[in-house]
Amino acid sequence: MSMPALMPVYPRCEVRPVRGEGVYLIGEQGERYLDFAAGIAVNCLGHGHPHLTQAIQQQAATLMHVSNLYGSPQGEALAQRIVANSFADTVFFTNSGAEAVECAIKTARRYHFANGNPQRNTLITFNMAFHGRTLGAISATNQAKMRDGFEPLLPGFEYATFNDLEGALALIGDHTAGFLVEPVQGEGGIRVASQEFLQGLRKACDEHGLLLVLDEVQCGYGRTGTLFAHEQYGVRPDIVASAKGIAGGFPLGACLATEDAAKGMVFGTHGSTYGGNPLAMAAGEAVLDVMLEDGFFDNVKAMGDRLRSSLEQMIPNFDHLFEEVRGMGLMLGLKLKSDSRRFVAHCRDNHGLLLVAAGENVVRILPPLVIGEEHVAEAIEKLSDAARVYVPEADD
Numbered sequence: 001m002s003m004p005a006l007m008p009v010y011p012r013c014e015v016r017p018v019r020g021e022g023v024y025l026i027g028e029q030g031e032r033y034l035d036f037a038a039g040i041a042v043n044c045l046g047h048g049h050p051h052l053t054q055a056i057q058q059q060a061a062t063l064m065h066v067s068n069l070y071g072s073p074q075g076e077a078l079a080q081r082i083v084a085n086s087f088a089d090t091v092f093f094t095n096s097g098a099e100a101v102e103c104a105i106k107t108a109r110r111y112h113f114a115n116g117n118p119q120r121n122t123l124i125t126f127n128m129a130f131h132g133r134t135l136g137a138i139s140a141t142n143q144a145k146m147r148d149g150f151e152p153l154l155p156g157f158e159y160a161t162f163n164d165l166e167g168a169l170a171l172i173g174d175h176t177a178g179f180l181v182e183p184v185q186g187e188g189g190i191r192v193a194s195q196e197f198l199q200g201l202r203k204a205c206d207e208h209g210l211l212l213v214l215d216e217v218q219c220g221y222g223r224t225g226t227l228f229a230h231e232q233y234g235v236r237p238d239i240v241a242s243a244k245g246i247a248g249g250f251p252l253g254a255c256l257a258t259e260d261a262a263k264g265m266v267f268g269t270h271g272s273t274y275g276g277n278p279l280a281m282a283a284g285e286a287v288l289d290v291m292l293e294d295g296f297f298d299n300v301k302a303m304g305d306r307l308r309s310s311l312e313q314m315i316p317n318f319d320h321l322f323e324e325v326r327g328m329g330l331m332l333g334l335k336l337k338s339d340s341r342r343f344v345a346h347c348r349d350n351h352g353l354l355l356v357a358a359g360e361n362v363v364r365i366l367p368p369l370v371i372g373e374e375h376v377a378e379a380i381e382k383l384s385d386a387a388r389v390y391v392p393e394a395d396d
């Protein structure tokens with residue numbers, strides 16, 4: 001048989017991690033990597049964080065899963081804590097980002113249905129967006145590489161240009177439910193929404209009775225220096241999809257909503273067998289225990305500033321390779337003048353530095369949020385070493 005047992009949908013590299021220690025990953029032969037990919041913005045506390053590990057171990061021994069047919073003291077506690085620290089009034093727990101996005105889409109459609117406007121079923125989304133791999137989530141992006149061959153896709157999405165407020169507003173019609181947008185696009189290439197763009201979308205929502213739905217699966221949970229990225233825009237969303245860093249590596253996602261936006265999500269409208277299980281809740285609590293401690297976000301901001309300015313200082317030394325730095329907090333992108341995938345492979349294979357490629361030839365730099373100055377220095381040293389000997393391919 002030529003088909004591998006593990007369905008070959010990922011172009012997996014040679015790194016085969018078996019252990020993690022803080023900001024480092026260790027391979028089968030003991031090779032060490034500085035992990036500035038963090039499971040694609042997931043391992044926000046690094047690997048093997050004692051508080052998170054202990055919380056999971058204790059909860060696994062106490063109670064791992066019960067049905068949502070029963071009361072959930074664990075779910076209520078974490079939901080209340082998220083509500084107390086965000087715009088939201090209510091939370092639905094999922095097991096992944098795509099499921100959180102699905103719940104966000106359903107909540108938005110159901111809001112207009114509950115208001116007697118079922119024709120308002122179309123979300124305006126944006127080019128280069130990434131919302132996950134379910135049929136709903138791939139329908140919400142116009143990136144062909146994710147959609148080809150999976151038709152028929154879900155109707156009810158229209159596509160505008162990211163950061164083009166006029167273009168987005170021009171699509172508003174009687175069928176519009178709202179906007180679905182990443183405040184900082186991750187997979188698309190660390191593209192940061194402008195203040196006027198997000199604020200303009202909010203204003204349009206208020207004027208037309210639409211919902212502002214944010215996908216903060218990647219940019220949320222401390223990544224940009226605040227618990228949610230939209231806090232830095234002075235914009236209040238109606239619905240937010242969260243996941244990735246939310247439980248530090250344990251599978252968990254969440255759909256957050258205001259009371260008004262969630263008005264249609266009544267008994268029987270949504271569900272999940274695993275969603276909000278006690279083990280996931282324990283991991284989510286442990287992440288908030290650490291993240292809400294004094295100084296956590298200050299560290300994200302300080303390390304983000306430090307990393308960014310170090311990258312900016314490095315660029316002129318290699319201006320044949322690098323174009324610019326973009327991003328917020330510890331969600332940074334280094335734009336290359338050639339193929340970013342090949343450079344990511346070079347850093348990984350020859351310099352022990354893990355990064356993630358993204359759209360627009362951007363290298364994503366997404367370290368654990370608990371890094372210190374020494375890790376920033378080590379990353380810059382590895383990146384400079386890598387850049388010094390790197391020869392882009394002629395046809396890149």
Ligand SMILES: *Cc1c(COP(=O)(O)O)cnc(C)c1O
Nearest residue numbers: 096097098130131132186217218
């Ligand atoms: C990763 C990601 C998703 C999908 O999350 P999964 O857990 O892989 O389903 C959705 N939206 C954004 C912005 C993401 O970065």
